Amino acid sequence: MDRTKLALACMGLFSTGAALAYTMGIYDHGLLVPGARHAGVGDTTAVGLVGHGCTADGFPFDVYWTFFDENSNHVTDGRFQMSEKDVYPFVWAAESGLGLEGRTGYLVFTADTDLDGALTPADVPCLAGEAFHVTAADADVAYLPVWPIAYADYNAGAGVPDLTRMDAGTIGNLSAGAPIGDTLLMRYATAAGDSTGIVIWSANDIDGTYTVNLYDDEENRRSVNFTLPNTEQNVIDPASIPGTPAGFVNGFIEWTTPDPGTPLNGVVSYSVIHAQAFSARQTVVNPHHPPAAAAPP
Incomplete structure (x- = not known):
């Protein structure tokens, strides 16, 4: 899959999840x-x-x-x-x-x-x-x-009784984020000295090791494990994931958001790609989509 097709595929997946898409650009509390x-x-x-x-x-x-x-x-x-x-x-x-x-x-x-x-x-x-x-x-x-x-x-x-004392439990949900069970497609590019930092934030505990699908821009897939060491925010260097094929330098990671054991959550993700040749950074808001609907009986 060339880069244009990859971009269109990601856009299509984002559209598929439009009913539960990220909410951004509005006024709120x-x-x-x-x-x-x-x-x-x-x-x-x-x-x-x-x-x-x-x-x-x-x-x-x-x-x-x-x-x-x-x-x-x-x-x-x-x-x-x-x-x-x-x-x-x-x-x-x-x-x-x-x-x-x-x-x-x-x-x-x-x-x-x-x-x-x-x-x-x-x-x-x-x-x-x-x-x-x-x-x-x-x-x-x-x-x-x-x-x-x-x-x-x-x-x-329930609100916040003292805004100087917010703690780990204050933001227990993010309505604007991806819900439990959605799949994120997290973009990366690491060719020719490029680097990517993938930011993942969750309203609840998501630390652990996950088996994920890694795709390159030719539709090749490799299953790898990546670790989120922190409970609610992690920044991942895709080049450091063990087992990544040397040729997988442009593509995305497919990761399904886990159930943190609470009825509420909200996960958001974006990638910052640093193009070394241009000394320029570009940001990609990583799309998400809901689970596929079950086939009718």
């Missing part, structure tokens, strides 16, 4: 930014946040942010104010504090529109945004996907 990291001000994740309809009088509202590590441990948090129609630039290298260079995790932003320090039904779903990773040495910027977090995703719809 919170925002999830997986794969946040920095290695100094010249190599950092940056987020732009926008508020719309947050307060009836246009007065400022609070936004609380929390940085979690890849096992969803609360590492640090903070607060800033926004106003109606505001665009707030949040640069992780400037906000992180000491000792977090080179540490990958994820960011959660939550709008507190009534200024009480909690997330309650009185708060308005009015926050949206976008994210990028800036690599100044390469004069390059990679787009980072952002997913909305619904009120029902916080503590199973």
